[in-house]
Amino acid sequence: MNVAATLTDFALEARPTDAALAVLRLSLLDWACVGLAGAGEPVAGILHAQAAEEGGTGQAALIGSAQRAPARMAALVNGTISHALDYDDTHFAHIGHPSVAVIPAALAAAELTGADAAQFQRAALIGVEASIRVGIWLGRTHYQTGFHQTGTAGAFGAVLAAGCLLGLDAGQMGHALGLVSTRASGLKSQFGTMGKPMNAGIAAANGIEAACLAAKGFVSDPGALEDAQGFGPTHHGEGDMRGFDDIGTVWQFISVQHKFHACCHGLHASLEALGQFDGAPEDVRAVEITTHPRWMSVCNIAEPSTGLEAKFSYRMVTAMALLGHDTALRENFTDTLCRDARVTALRDRVTVQADETLSEMQAHVKITGQGADKSVFFHDLDADPGLSARQARVQAKAAVLLGSERARDIWRMIETDKDLTRFVAALTGA
Numbered sequence: 207m208n209v210a211a212t213l214t215d216f217a218l219e220a221r222p223t224d225a226a227l228a229v230l231r232l233s234l235l236d237w238a239c240v241g242l243a244g245a246g247e248p249v250a251g252i253l254h255a256q257a258a259e260e261g262g263t264g265q266a267a268l269i270g271s272a273q274r275a276p277a278r279m280a281a282l283v284n285g286t287i288s289h290a291l292d293y294d295d296t297h298f299a300h301i302g303h304p305s306v307a308v309i310p311a312a313l314a315a316a317e318l319t320g321a322d323a324a325q326f327q328r329a330a331l332i333g334v335e336a337s338i339r340v341g342i343w344l345g346r347t348h349y350q351t352g353f354h355q356t357g358t359a360g361a362f363g364a365v366l367a368a369g370c371l372l373g374l375d376a377g378q379m380g381h382a383l384g385l386v387s388t389r390a391s392g393l394k395s396q397f398g399t400m401g402k403p404m405n406a407g408i409a410a411a412n413g414i415e416a417a418c419l420a421a422k423g424f425v426s427d428p429g430a431l432e433d434a435q436g437f438g439p440t441h442h443g444e445g446d447m448r449g450f451d452d453i454g455t456v457w458q459f460i461s462v463q464h465k466f467h468a469c470c471h472g473l474h475a476s477l478e479a480l481g482q483f484d485g486a487p488e489d490v491r492a493v494e495i496t497t498h499p500r501w502m503s504v505c506n507i508a509e510p511s512t513g514l515e516a517k518f519s520y521r522m523v524t525a526m527a528l529l530g531h532d533t534a535l536r537e538n539f540t541d542t543l544c545r546d547a548r549v550t551a552l553r554d555r556v557t558v559q560a561d562e563t564l565s566e567m568q569a570h571v572k573i574t575g576q577g578a579d580k581s582v583f584f585h586d587l588d589a590d591p592g593l594s595a596r597q598a599r600v601q602a603k604a605a606v607l608l609g610s611e612r613a614r615d616i617w618r619m620i621e622t623d624k625d626l627t628r629f630v631a632a633l634t635g636a
Contacts, residue, residue: 207447209343209438210428213336214379216454217366222331226457228593230331232600233295234620236464237305238633239604239613241288243536245270245635249290249400253283253407266314267630277314281364281414284310284633286407289356290400291536292517296471297334297462298566298587300341300355301500304462307360307409308333308367314414315371316626323626329370331459333413337363338458345444349394350500353441357392357405362431364413372421380428382420386412387430387437397470398507398515463567463587464600468536469517472501475569476520478585480527487528489575492555495520496570499560506558509550513539524571525553534606 222230244250250270257268257275264274269287274280288294289306297304309330316326341359349355365386369379389412392405420426430436438445467477476495497520507519516522516539523533529549531538543549564570567587574580591599604613612632619629 207450208429209431209450210380210383212450212453213340213362213366213383214376216336217332217370217379218376220332220454222328223457225593226331226335226460227327229460229462230327230334231620232464232593232597233305233334233462234309234327234330235604235613235617236295236600237288237309238616238620238629239607240291240293241269241284241633242635243293243607244287244290247287247290249403250287252400253286257283266317267634269633270635272634272636277318277418278411278415280317281310281314281410282407284313284407285410286403289403289406291468292402292470293465293468293536295462295464297338297341297459299338299458299461300344300359301346301349301566302337302341302355302359303406304334304337304360304363304459306403306406307356308337308363308413310407310410311364311413311417312367312371313626313630314410315368315417317630319371319373321371321626323623323629325371326626329367332370333363333367334462335363335453335457335459336366339449339453342449343443343446344438344441345446346500348441348443350503351442352394354392354394354396354402354405357409358390358441360392360406360409361386361390361412364410365416366413368414368417369420372417374417374420378420381424381426382416384426384428384430385419385424386416388426389416390437394504397504398510398512398518461588461590464596464603466599466603467523467533468539469523469533470505472497472505472566473520473523475567475585475587476571477523477527477533478587479569479571479583480524482583482585483528483571483573483581485573485575485581487530487552490528490552490555490573491576491578492557492574493524493528494572494574495524495556495558496561496564496572497558498564498566498568499562500566502558502560509553510544512541512544516544520558521553521556522549524556525549528552534603
């Protein structure tokens with residue numbers, strides 16, 4: 207099986223199901239609301255300034271700005287901004303954030319070509335699905351080595367989404383995939399810094415750039431994904447071809463997880479378990495969190511000193527939750543709170559341990575009270591509450607981030623508008 211050929215056939219021939227498109231629209235709302243909420247972050251100001259300094263043809267809109275920029279820059283800016291809060295969706299099959307890497311590339315390509323909403327949504331779904339499949343093909347070794355799947359696998363999804371909208375044929379799509387294989391990048395070492403969200407922006411920018419170049423006749427090696435010196439072998443990929451089993455018939459994206467806490471998704475199962483505790487924080491003598499081993503190197507910063515680091519700390523978010531600092535509110539993750547005496551005192555009563563028998567979406571929480579009584583809680587993020595329940599929760603999150611009326615308006619645009627004009631305008635703040 208040739209990976210590029212498999213992905214190309216999927217992109218050009220797949221027929222998305224209604225169920226998959228329904229989840230994609232839900233992720234579009236989620237992406238838009240976290241992007242608009244993230245437009246006030248320092249990294250957004252830096253990138254808006256960079257885009258203004260570079261100038262160029264105004265091909266596509268920027269989240270939170272009236273200015274327009276070349277498609278590649280718009281994808282970079284929008285991908286970074288929408289991941290700035292680390293509050294966007296995650297797919298655990300490859301531990302990556304599909305929407306922030308793919309949707310910005312698809313939107314830039316849609317603006318370039320004048321695509322309608324249906325074409326844009328189909329291309330975005332093709333891209334996020336492909337990024338998950340590539341992530342499974344690369345495997346956990348790729349991630350554990352230190353590569354950020356959002357930036358690496360995400361770039362392949364971004365190029366397919368952009369390529370669909372640009373009308374690439376099979377040969378051009380193969381060249382676009384080969385080209386993006388030499389551009390895809392992103393390191394986990396950036397977690398807790400502005401570099402992490404930029405990995406998503408880089409993926410989106412790489413995708414639209416490679417697709418545009420292929421459309422102009424740029425030639426590359428389509429075998430550069432799996433050849434001996436290709437992306438997979440040189441980036442510690444496992445080459446698990448089962449990642450492409452049933453591609454186009456089964457939609458992995460349907461099981462994407464939306465975040466309801468403004469921090470690393472690896473922390474969410476424990477936070478949901480903590481939500482079952484109804485005791486007082488002063489009665490807590492110790493908290494023991496048991497999680498999958500993979501998260502020990504991702505979101506286990508023991509003593510975070512910044513709000514960004516707090517988003518990657520079991521101990522910190524546990525103390526926050528128990529003390530009533532709502533982890534769904536991004537403004538609660540601050541440098542000041544990391545120094546709060548009451549928070550740090552409770553944080554230091556939290557221990558974290560690994561258990562290989564747990565899945566990456568499960569966590570146990572044991573709370574020991576002052577009288578040595580123990581309470582044990584468990585949560586599994588993979589327990590599907592159903593589309594309507596998911597929709598209600600994402601809409602509630604959007605209302606908190608944007609206000610009820612604005613959130614409702616954007617959802618109506620996603621559900622009913624045939625063109626993208628109002629949706630794009632809403633992203634700019636207009």
